[in-house]
Amino acid sequence: MPNITGHTELVGLMAYPIRHTQSPTTHNLAYDKNGDDVIQLAFEVDNDSLKDAVQSIRALKMLGSNISMPNKTVVHKYLDEVDEAAKLCGAINTVVNLRDENGQVTGKLKGYNTDGMGYWQALTEEGIDFKGMKMVLIGTGGAATAIAVRGALDGVAEIEIFNIKDKFYSRGEEIVDLINKNTNCKATMNDLADKDLLKEKMHAADLFCDATGVGMHPLEDLSNIPDPSFFKKDLIVTDTVYAPRETVMMKQAKEAGCEKVFNGMGMMLFQALIAIKLYTGKDTPVDYMKEKLG
Numbered sequence: 429m430p431n432i433t434g435h436t437e438l439v440g441l442m443a444y445p446i447r448h449t450q451s452p453t454t455h456n457l458a459y460d461k462n463g464d465d466v467i468q469l470a471f472e473v474d475n476d477s478l479k480d481a482v483q484s485i486r487a488l489k490m491l492g493s494n495i496s497m498p499n500k501t502v503v504h505k506y507l508d509e510v511d512e513a514a515k516l517c518g519a520i521n522t523v524v525n526l527r528d529e530n531g532q533v534t535g536k537l538k539g540y541n542t543d544g545m546g547y548w549q550a551l552t553e554e555g556i557d558f559k560g561m562k563m564v565l566i567g568t569g570g571a572a573t574a575i576a577v578r579g580a581l582d583g584v585a586e587i588e589i590f591n592i593k594d595k596f597y598s599r600g601e602e603i604v605d606l607i608n609k610n611t612n613c614k615a616t617m618n619d620l621a622d623k624d625l626l627k628e629k630m631h632a633a634d635l636f637c638d639a640t641g642v643g644m645h646p647l648e649d650l651s652n653i654p655d656p657s658f659f660k661k662d663l664i665v666t667d668t669v670y671a672p673r674e675t676v677m678m679k680q681a682k683e684a685g686c687e688k689v690f691n692g693m694g695m696m697l698f699q700a701l702i703a704i705k706l707y708t709g710k711d712t713p714v715d716y717m718k719e720k721l722g
């Protein structure tokens with residue numbers, strides 16, 4: 429039980445539905461470990477109540493708030509500033525109440541997307557220098573877009589994006605266009621149904637990411653990859669899914685002899701730790717968090 433006093437400061441989490449979230453567990457563990465008199469609480473906020481909820485960050489002098497669905501693509505309307513990557517991917521998951529030179533919150537709110545940052549930070553922590561890499565990315569939803577945009581801004585050389593021809597496909601075409609216009613990265617949009625092309629691109633890539641949720645309930649028995657021959661041994665293989673800890677795709681990659689295979693736990697942890705640093709300015713001990721969160 430945290431020692432809540434008159435000085436305790438508040439970080440929010442605004443989403444609907446939200447009661448299943450692990451975020452307060454992660455944040456409050458970190459604030460406690462860092463010796464910060466801060467707590468995070470989850471609030472049921474949908475698009476209808478979002479404007480008032482964001483205004484309450486200013487009114488209550490909160491440090492900020494995490495933002496999840498259905499608010500990620502809407503919240504920018506109520507903010508004062510938006511970070512470049514969040515602007516490009518059109519989604520915000522962290523709103524920070526900016527501080528003045530004395531460390532006091534100002535009521536000026538800036539939006540960030542730490543999902544993309546978290547994915548790349550997790551790879552960096554594994555000793556992987558992704559600058560100049562060629563990537564194959566499956567997915568054009570929220571997670572994939574954040575990963576692609578941040579990677580392109582931070583030095584990934586090429587991203588071959590694949591998606592099924594559902595409602596997300598045109599979003600992928602827009603993201604490819606934005607990346608090619610705004611970064612030095614060369615991005616291409618491809619149809620996931622073209623498995624020969626997928627195999628060719630995977631064999632030419634350094635890094636692979638599945639950011640679709642295929643491999644997670646209710647699709648836990650499925651993989652977007654037809655068989656292990658799609659993986660070459662030195663491919664770095666990542667999945668944004670963290671439950672289960674090992675997806676069918678990750679098993680296929682290991683069967684093919686890939687040694688660097690990572691689930692979405694790192695992305696999830698680092699998106700939180702980056703947000704925490706934005707709120708408090710503090711780095712949280714990573715090993716401690718990994719040990720506590722399992």
Ligand code: NAD
Pocket residue numbers: 543546566567568569570571572591592594596597639640641642644647652668669670692693695696697699
């Ligand atoms: P989203 O709904 O925004 O996007 C889903 C994507 O998957 C789209 O590109 C869609 O076309 C594709 N897709 C859906 N069904 C498919 C199928 N049957 N076959 C192939 N492709 C299919 O979802 P999102 O928010 O981007 O989340 C995607 C996954 O990433 C989820 O598993 C989510 O849990 C995970 N995620 C993890 C983290 C993390 O921190 N590790 C963060 C965000 C999301």
